[in-house]
Amino acid sequence: MGRRAVVGTVASLAFVAGIAFAVRSASVQGAGLLFDSATWLVWLAPFAGVLAAGVTKRKDPVIEGERVLRHDDAAILEHWAHGIGTAVLLVSGIALGFLFVPSLLGAGEPVWAAMNVHFVAVVVFLFGTFYYAANTALALKRFAEHLPTRDAIDYTRRHYGLLLGFKKLTFPPERKYFESEKMAFILALVSTVVIIATGLVKVAAHAIEVPGWLLAVATPAHDIATVAMLAFFLAHVFFAAILPMSWPVLRSMFTGYVPLDYARHEHAGWIAELEGREVTDVKGSN
Amino acid sequence: MVDKDNTVVPAAEATGLSRREFVTGIGGTGVGLVLGGLLVKGFMLPDEVYAIPASEGYLLVDTKKCAGCESCMLACSLVHYGRENTSLARIQITQDPFGTFPQDLQMDQCRQCPYPACVDACPTGAMHADAATGARMVDERKCIGCERCVNACPFTPSRVQWNHEDKHAQKCDLCKDTPYWNHEGGADGMQACVAICPMKAISFTKEIPAQSEQGYQVNLRDAHWGHIGFPTDDAGKIVPQPAPAPAPAAK
Numbered sequence: 001m002g003r004r005a006v007v008g009t010v011a012s013l014a015f016v017a018g019i020a021f022a023v024r025s026a027s028v029q030g031a032g033l034l035f036d037s038a039t040w041l042v043w044l045a046p047f048a049g050v051l052a053a054g055v056t057k058r059k060d061p062v063i064e065g066e067r068v069l070r071h072d073d074a075a076i077l078e079h080w081a082h083g084i085g086t087a088v089l090l091v092s093g094i095a096l097g098f099l100f101v102p103s104l105l106g107a108g109e110p111v112w113a114a115m116n117v118h119f120v121a122v123v124v125f126l127f128g129t130f131y132y133a134a135n136t137a138l139a140l141k142r143f144a145e146h147l148p149t150r151d152a153i154d155y156t157r158r159h160y161g162l163l164l165g166f167k168k169l170t171f172p173p174e175r176k177y178f179e180s181e182k183m184a185f186i187l188a189l190v191s192t193v194v195i196i197a198t199g200l201v202k203v204a205a206h207a208i209e210v211p212g213w214l215l216a217v218a219t220p221a222h223d224i225a226t227v228a229m230l231a232f233f234l235a236h237v238f239f240a241a242i243l244p245m246s247w248p249v250l251r252s253m254f255t256g257y258v259p260l261d262y263a264r265h266e267h268a269g270w271i272a273e274l275e276g277r278e279v280t281d282v283k284g285s286n
Numbered sequence: 287m288v289d290k291d292n293t294v295v296p297a298a299e300a301t302g303l304s305r306r307e308f309v310t311g312i313g314g315t316g317v318g319l320v321l322g323g324l325l326v327k328g329f330m331l332p333d334e335v336y337a338i339p340a341s342e343g344y345l346l347v348d349t350k351k352c353a354g355c356e357s358c359m360l361a362c363s364l365v366h367y368g369r370e371n372t373s374l375a376r377i378q379i380t381q382d383p384f385g386t387f388p389q390d391l392q393m394d395q396c397r398q399c400p401y402p403a404c405v406d407a408c409p410t411g412a413m414h415a416d417a418a419t420g421a422r423m424v425d426e427r428k429c430i431g432c433e434r435c436v437n438a439c440p441f442t443p444s445r446v447q448w449n450h451e452d453k454h455a456q457k458c459d460l461c462k463d464t465p466y467w468n469h470e471g472g473a474d475g476m477q478a479c480v481a482i483c484p485m486k487a488i489s490f491t492k493e494i495p496a497q498s499e500q501g502y503q504v505n506l507r508d509a510h511w512g513h514i515g516f517p518t519d520d521a522g523k524i525v526p527q528p529a530p531a532p533a534p535a536a537k
Binding site: 032033035036040043044046047048049050051052053054055096097102103107108111112115134137138202205206209210212213215216219 | 311313314425428
């Protein structure tokens with residue numbers, strides 16, 4: 001078993017143990033919510049993420065024989081910490097009720113358990129997100145490669161037009177990330193920023209006196225950003241995990257590598273960049 | 287291939303601090319501050335003292351007088367939310383169709399406890415004592431819906447309810463915050479349930495009642511009660527005095 005598998009297994013077990021502890025502590029007589037008793041972990045997680053990024057040495061994508069390193073260990077860690085944190089936050093948050101959605105949990109211990117689970121996910125989510133943010137601050141090119149270009153609409157139309165069977169279209173030379181992914185990234189970025197800013201206000205209310213008007217703004221903003229995040233999350237899971245065409249990339253989120261043949265077809269622009277060539281786009285009669 | 291992320295931060299060129307050193311410093315300082323603060327709070331600061339002012343008003347009831355019409359519940363909902371819904375009432379009238387008088391009916395009003403477990407249980411300060419009147423009330427904007435206050439209330443049914451429509455805890459505020467009533471409420475004003483009760487079975491006092499079931503259950507049966515033929519004492523031994531006959535009309 002490789003080092004990455006060991007670390008992943010340990011981290012997963014720790015997360016499951018945290019969730020189990022969160023659920024269990026909700027039924028302990030006299031125990032407060034984790035948001036009350038362990039608020040400090042919420043403040044610690046972002047700084048821990050930044051510190052971890054500071055001591056992380058990244059590896060750039062590189063062609064290694066018949067495969068391409070797409071994600072280094074840091075990318076895998078920040079993706080799964082952010083992703084799993086988001087998934088658990090969405091499930092627990094929606095179950096607790098928000099906007100017009102009623103609570104699915106009734107009252108008492110199930111509600112407290114969901115809040116405690118939300119807490120554990122908050123810590124993981126904050127660590128992963130700030131780890132990503134700090135890593136990005138250290139290499140702004142990683143941020144730039146996530147942003148849509150002027151090709152966004154044209155590439156997306158051709159890419160998904162071909163998938164839908166419009167044979168006269170030609171496959172665009174997508175770079176490391178599809179242009180459609182880059183547009184979705186903007187939605188994820190904005191919703192993440194709003195969720196974190198408003199969420200931290202809500203957490204602060206557990207520790208200090210926060211003005212009522214601020215919470216009256218933060219709570220609905222948190223809820224609306226949740227809807228945006230849910231939309232992104234569902235689309236991301238569908239296009240990045242369910243569609244068979246994306247399975248090589250899904251696999252690379254565990255192994256780090258994608259096959260070179262796959263990358264040449266799906267990410268021709270990216271491979272051209274890695275090989276130091278000009279990106280050429282053969283446009284069909286579209 | 288290893289990133290060369292040792293780009294010098296322009297603003298910090300004078301210090302020669304690299305971007306990586308800057309990020310690591312921010313992270314390390316933050317971790318140190320949080321853990322240091324935790325240690326200071328845990329070992330060096332004294333325990334927090336929990337003190338809360340007493341309420342300046344209390345509702346008293348006479349269940350033997352209550353007719354169970356639920357006007358108080360409807361009025362409570364109306365003045366607070368602008369709609370009549372017994373599920374939104376903060377005073378509860380519960381009736382047992384199989385019970386016998388006087389155990390067939392219960393009036394469950396908030397007791398504005400001197401030690402309010404609901405306030406103590408609230409994690410965000412949403413449940414608080416009003417600074418002006420001491421009435422225990424909910425700042426709905428701060429409520430996170432954990433319902434610990436509902437659970438913490440030592441009485442059954444809980445004197446704190448979950449507002450299922452607007453999704454927040456609610457409880458009797460002695461009508462301090464009544465946007466749909468053009469009367470001044472609160473400990474120095476009127477209370478809708480007291481004002482509306484056709485049986486005059488609810489009253490208001492500024493004196494802290496004895497902290498017992500009897501402290502909040504009082505005899506509100508006055509002479510008028512006797513005039514309509516009901517006993518005015520709990521044992522029913524005082525013979526009701528009929529109302530004096532009306533004077534003959536002058537011719």
